[in-house]
Amino acid sequence: MQKTKAKKSQQGIAVIMTVLTMMIAVPLVGLAFDVGVLYMIRGKLYQAADAAALAGARALGQGPDSGTQTSNAQAAATKYFNANFPSGYWGTLGVNFHTPTVDSTSTPNYRSVTTTVAVTAPLYFLRMLGQNTATIAATSTAGRRDALVMIVLDRSSSMTNPFQGSTACAIMKTDAAQFLSNFAQGRDMVGLVIFGSSAFTYAPTTSFGTPDASGNTIASLINQITCGGNTNMSEGVHQAYSKIQAVNSTTRANVIVLMTDGRPNGFTGNYSAYKKGTCNATPNLRGVYAQWAGGPNPTGTTAGLMLWTAPSAAYNADSVTPDAAGSTCKMLGDLTTGYQDLSQMPPTDVYGNSTTGPYSANNPNSPYNNTTVNLTRITSPQWVEVAGANALDNQGTVIRSNTTLQPAIYTIALEGNSPGDPPDTLLLRKLANDPTMENDPDSTTRTMWAGQNPGQTRGYFVDAPDPSQLCAAFNQIATQIVVRLAK
């Protein structure tokens, strides 16, 4: 009797125990499931909030005034949030994306966009405990620094070459004007340098889209460019740098954007005219010597020394004029032997940049041929070009090494426009201190990269294989700049 009873009472105990265990296990599993799903949703929500803030910060650059810029930023943030967090993601019910806030006053030359979002996520197992939903919130902030952009454009004569029914010069004008739309009027400062043999400069201003006293805007000035002249690139880049120094803002992102279709073929120096006939040598003639049409060859011509005048004295014409041809001590100044007027290569340009090296000394390509420029009488026009490249390279080093203003240089090489005298892409990459040089298959490029001081600012180099790709090159530069403005 007793035995049977005991057996009976023990029958089903296993089932009861199982049920009891399940009563504990199932809510635990449910908790794990629900929490797992909540984590998934949270990860995605954070990402969407981040992306929205960043897109909003980028969009702060679009629009003619701060009100439009703010509403563009809010619209972009909302758009990017929705793209990243599809409605109903993992069964989410309500999504409450608050209007992003824009703070433009707390930090000088900096605006931030803050996104805040809350979603209602469904719970599946925790319903048993009376909890039907959970709220997940995320917030994210991204910002945009104001920029100071100096646009440096090449108006040398090769830009007039025809391309597909237009000219490189005309295409450059359209694309450079379009490039301006990436910068925020009223916040960013934009200035302009146009160089041929000499440089025209327009001081950077935040109201770059508003006509000045003369009725000019940056865009209208670009539109008035007529191309013709030499490629005194170190002068152009120096003038841009001096404008950045004049503003002297450490809170802005200081940027130089250089567009060129050729090599630097001269530089501004204090020249000494060669003693000729009964005349004495004339020292310290500030002017520009430039090689014409020689390309990377020891051929070509120069027009003799062109005397220098201050930047912005003239527009759309070279402010340098050939030396007075009628004077008694007339220099040769003609197209084939003008280079012989120089009694000596100036050791530096007028801004103190060495003309002898090191760029030419480290570059095996023609016309540099691993040579240090001789400071003797110039025996071939190409030495002016080599010296011009050295001056530009050294000017670049000075700019990139300014640890206070940290100006970054962005360069665009327009290729295919003057096949006889293509741009020196290595020089332009080095000028930009382009990060891709580090892993370049070409050993000279890697050596040049290794030679840069690691502390120098880094820009970006873009190659436009022909004028139709110039707008893309400007776009890529804009992308790089805007990415770096976002903080």
Added chain:
Amino acid sequence: MRTRQNQGQRGSTMIEFVLVSSMFMVPLLLGIFTFGFAVLRSTQVVQFTRDGGHMYSRGVDFAAQGNQNLLASQLGQGLNIVANSANVTGGTTGYGVTVFSTMTKIGAGTCSCTNAGHIVVMNRIVVGNKTKFTTQYGSPAAITSTGDVTNYPNDTSARADNFSNLLTMNDGDIAYLTESYFSDPDLAVPGFYTGVNHYEYAIF
């Protein structure tokens, strides 16, 4: 006697419990584990995509081998994504792949080029096992060693107009799309769970 009997019965209760509960508990536990691991993997993929995309949108150059290694071995720890050896087109080993694309919409009036008015891929970098997944957003014909699409303003193969399904773009807008695709054969339980594929994207 009684004690012995009791003892024996107690033991058989345990056996009964194990037998009965195993019918429920073992599949349940297996289910918890596999589901848990799969959710964990999905969460990892979400985070991997988010962080990789964030870096990409901030200008980190994934064409560089060092950055690829960082992505694969640090950020993608446990996901078994293998960095390519110094290329931007992807390798053939590992469980997953991530595809970085920079999209832009070329304004209809801003450019005298073939792709004016279209969304195009400007930059494309594939890290990981490219055989796992091919993005549906544009397949540019030529890509440089830095991931830049050659002649994207004029090359029609660089177009990715279907990207507008994800994001409406205005002229000149830039978007950084990061797509990740991972399978999880390491989580498979034979005869029970063969693994699933995790796809995630992030647009910065």
